[in-house]
Amino acid sequence: MSEQGAVRTGRYFMQGNEACAEGALAAGCRFFAGYPITPATEIAEHMAGRLPGVGGVFIQMEDEISSMASVIGASWTGVLSMTATSGPGISLMQENLGYAVATETPCVIVDVQRGGPSTGIPAVPFQGDMVQVRRGSHGEYEAVAFAPASAQEMFDLTILAFNTAERLRTPVFLLADAAVGHMREIVEIPAADSIERLRRTLPDAEADPYAIKGFLDPDVAPMPVFGRGHKAHVTGSCHDAYGMRNVVDAQALDTFVRVLAAKIRRRTRELAVIETGNTADAQVILVGYGLVGRAAQAISLQARAAGLPVGWIRPVTVWPFPDQELREHCAAARNVVIMENNLGQMAPYFQALLKDQLVWSLPPQILGTLHHPDYIMSHIEEMLK
Amino acid sequence: MNQIHHPMARYLRPGKEVTTSCPGCGEGIIAHSVLRAIDALGMDIDGFTFVCGIGCAGWIPSPYFAADTLHTTHGRPVAFATGVKLAMPDRQVMVISGDGDLTAIGGNHLIHAARRNLDITVLCVNNRIYGMTGGQVAPTTPASIRTTTTPSGNEEPAFDLCRLVEGAGATFVARWTTAHPRQLTRAISQALQHRGFAFLEVMSQCPVHYGKLSREGRATDSLDFFRNQAVRRNQAARMQPGELAERFVVGTLVGEEDIA
Amino acid sequence: MNNSVTEIRLAGFGGQGVVLAGVLLGRAALEDGMHAVQNQSYGAEARGGAARSEVIIATEPIIYPEVTAPHVMVALSQAALDRYVADLRPDGTLIVDDELVARLPADASHRILGCGFTRIATTELERGIVANMVMLGYLARATGVVSLEALHRAVPGGVPSGTEALNVRAIDRGAALVND
Numbered sequence: 001m002s003e004q005g006a007v008r009t010g011r012y013f014m015q016g017n018e019a020c021a022e023g024a025l026a027a028g029c030r031f032f033a034g035y036p037i038t039p040a041t042e043i044a045e046h047m048a049g050r051l052p053g054v055g056g057v058f059i060q061m062e063d064e065i066s067s068m069a070s071v072i073g074a075s076w077t078g079v080l081s082m083t084a085t086s087g088p089g090i091s092l093m094q095e096n097l098g099y100a101v102a103t104e105t106p107c108v109i110v111d112v113q114r115g116g117p118s119t120g121i122p123a124v125p126f127q128g129d130m131v132q133v134r135r136g137s138h139g140e141y142e143a144v145a146f147a148p149a150s151a152q153e154m155f156d157l158t159i160l161a162f163n164t165a166e167r168l169r170t171p172v173f174l175l176a177d178a179a180v181g182h183m184r185e186i187v188e189i190p191a192a193d194s195i196e197r198l199r200r201t202l203p204d205a206e207a208d209p210y211a212i213k214g215f216l217d218p219d220v221a222p223m224p225v226f227g228r229g230h231k232a233h234v235t236g237s238c239h240d241a242y243g244m245r246n247v248v249d250a251q252a253l254d255t256f257v258r259v260l261a262a263k264i265r266r267r268t269r270e271l272a273v274i275e276t277g278n279t280a281d282a283q284v285i286l287v288g289y290g291l292v293g294r295a296a297q298a299i300s301l302q303a304r305a306a307g308l309p310v311g312w313i314r315p316v317t318v319w320p321f322p323d324q325e326l327r328e329h330c331a332a333a334r335n336v337v338i339m340e341n342n343l344g345q346m347a348p349y350f351q352a353l354l355k356d357q358l359v360w361s362l363p364p365q366i367l368g369t370l371h372h373p374d375y376i377m378s379h380i381e382e383m384l385k
Numbered sequence: 386m387n388q389i390h391h392p393m394a395r396y397l398r399p400g401k402e403v404t405t406s407c408p409g410c411g412e413g414i415i416a417h418s419v420l421r422a423i424d425a426l427g428m429d430i431d432g433f434t435f436v437c438g439i440g441c442a443g444w445i446p447s448p449y450f451a452a453d454t455l456h457t458t459h460g461r462p463v464a465f466a467t468g469v470k471l472a473m474p475d476r477q478v479m480v481i482s483g484d485g486d487l488t489a490i491g492g493n494h495l496i497h498a499a500r501r502n503l504d505i506t507v508l509c510v511n512n513r514i515y516g517m518t519g520g521q522v523a524p525t526t527p528a529s530i531r532t533t534t535t536p537s538g539n540e541e542p543a544f545d546l547c548r549l550v551e552g553a554g555a556t557f558v559a560r561w562t563t564a565h566p567r568q569l570t571r572a573i574s575q576a577l578q579h580r581g582f583a584f585l586e587v588m589s590q591c592p593v594h595y596g597k598l599s600r601e602g603r604a605t606d607s608l609d610f611f612r613n614q615a616v617r618r619n620q621a622a623r624m625q626p627g628e629l630a631e632r633f634v635v636g637t638l639v640g641e642e643d644i645a
Numbered sequence: 646m647n648n649s650v651t652e653i654r655l656a657g658f659g660g661q662g663v664v665l666a667g668v669l670l671g672r673a674a675l676e677d678g679m680h681a682v683q684n685q686s687y688g689a690e691a692r693g694g695a696a697r698s699e700v701i702i703a704t705e706p707i708i709y710p711e712v713t714a715p716h717v718m719v720a721l722s723q724a725a726l727d728r729y730v731a732d733l734r735p736d737g738t739l740i741v742d743d744e745l746v747a748r749l750p751a752d753a754s755h756r757i758l759g760c761g762f763t764r765i766a767t768t769e770l771e772r773g774i775v776a777n778m779v780m781l782g783y784l785a786r787a788t789g790v791v792s793l794e795a796l797h798r799a800v801p802g803g804v805p806s807g808t809e810a811l812n813v814r815a816i817d818r819g820a821a822l823v824n825d
Contacts, residue, residue: 013668013681030472031472033467033468057471059467061464061467061497062493062494062497065461065464066461066497069458069461069464069467069494070465070467070471071468072457072465072468073465073466073467073468073469073470073472074468074469074471074472075468076455076469077468077469077472079472081468095458096457098458123687150710179684179710179711182685183684183685183710184668184682185681185707185710186680209451210398210399226453226455226469226473226476227453230453231398231451231453231454232454233398233447233456234454234455235447235456236456236458243448244448245447291710294708297708301708370711372713373709
């Protein structure tokens, strides 16, 4: 499949959703399946226009269940594959998300979050799916998710999501919200040869198909993709390293669950991307992810300008929860304020992590809007009294 | 002493020659027909991707067939197969799954793949009941049949699967039964050679659940039922609607020439 | 260095093109070498519901990505004005389509400007759909948030192809409405 024209190097005033699609194409994505849903639809529309020109395939499926299914099917042919949706679609994708985790299928799922529960409000920014993408499918597993805060990060983190998915053979989420998806900003698309593109490892083409250990290696097994004579056996049932089903032994289940989890857990530190400022001497640290992270940063800088000891943290990796980095950066602070555009979905994770600090969960005054600087400043002043 | 090998054994994974099907199950006949058809066409089984769902019939290819196999979530094999086929159009993609998987929970994927005329073959094993979970009513269970979830008899009519996919746009549709293994094999070869969406319904016996609960009887009784109640398409055309009530039409129902 | 920031809110009903106007404003800001963020919000209706597009233009990268108190607000409908005018800065500029907006804020300390953008687009340019561009030309000239040249350069690629000349004419017509 052609790399020609896939990378639109240049500087643009570009919408976040479009930047996401361009990031996918630049990463090498050549299969997209999806179903229309506000506020993510522009990603599908853009991929529908662009993929045929680079030798890729776009299909609008009958629902989000089948979108996720066909993405997994395509990934097993060796093609980088993705879908994009919003919360209601994520609810439907959870079934096959679990399948992708269990079968170690690399793919990228973009969730441009809307206000919820249920149909909610389609185009209002909200961060209601933070835990859903972590725990939404049944069983025990680890999730990987990045939260972009700008149109540029919609491009950059989509590439990171693909590289991570390919490297770890696991589904990876891009957790944007409606405002990040719809906002337009400067997006710089670098030269094609400066973009890092990681690919899954494959078994030796000549390998004895029955000797391929294509699953359940904490160091990530080579992926016996279809069409190369590997006679791959891919199942969402509990299986062994050869992909053979074992639905009898608890020991097999133990290995199945532990190895899949270990593959991600062991790499928590290397997967952690977080941005911080002024944390070393801060008495108050504002934490926010996604667009709210920019509010945390801006308000923290405003407070500093007023002479107040305030720092900020913006976790870009939200899953696996970057616990060590967060603990290190919060070590000196007395107050840690978790700003979220929800009623406090990630806050309990911080509260469990930070035993020496006062951890505050602070939604915006009106859910679905960005935290207003005046509102946060009044809280900061209160804490510093 | 020379060892005797089953001619189809070379298409099975080493060490996976013994099925987990219940005694009397029709799936062995169907597996055999699929492999016979591939063999007769001289196709390379490594050119196939088999896709199956959850339920007894999913275990026809998985893990027995020595080929790339995607054993998916319940109801979704056609949707998974869509991704495989679109990303790898040169490969044969064959879905083998059951009536509950393909037409109850997965019904929407089935009709949309038929509408798209996606170039895959879907073989639906219709045993008229949920076997793996122990005998619950299916959309294919005939009216009045007693199952574990219709203790007073099924009050709903059954799906006519072939007419369903025909209405959705399938360009090859055939129905046979496990009592017609040779015709079934030829229909599978036809389906595999068909360009476009090919659907095969195979009526199959489930003596352990359906046979017992419906009092149809043992496996051989079901096979007798299939043989006696099956009506060829040209025969059916000459019959009064009332005469067809308890019977079902077999043969190629949409697509190229009928099978003798 | 001083970071100069201008917050602009464009509001109307769906179909009036306030989102596209915001996008062009952002593109023009880039042409002027500035940083820009454009946000939008709208109801479920494709036409006729409330539509709002906000643009921040700054000399430095923009961290807080949303408008909190606009320096400039444009209202192309009475409903949009009533709904969104409250947090316009007291010394801010309010631009209205004065044939679609009859009731102005009572205690207005704002600089209030207006023209019949929609009528001019319909009668003079024979395309009501470019009322947003007439407004944009007017906005650029009246406030100086972007240069007219930058706005011209933002048109190709920013509007449906084939309509570039019409849009440029509409922008120029709007700019000419400003009394120097």
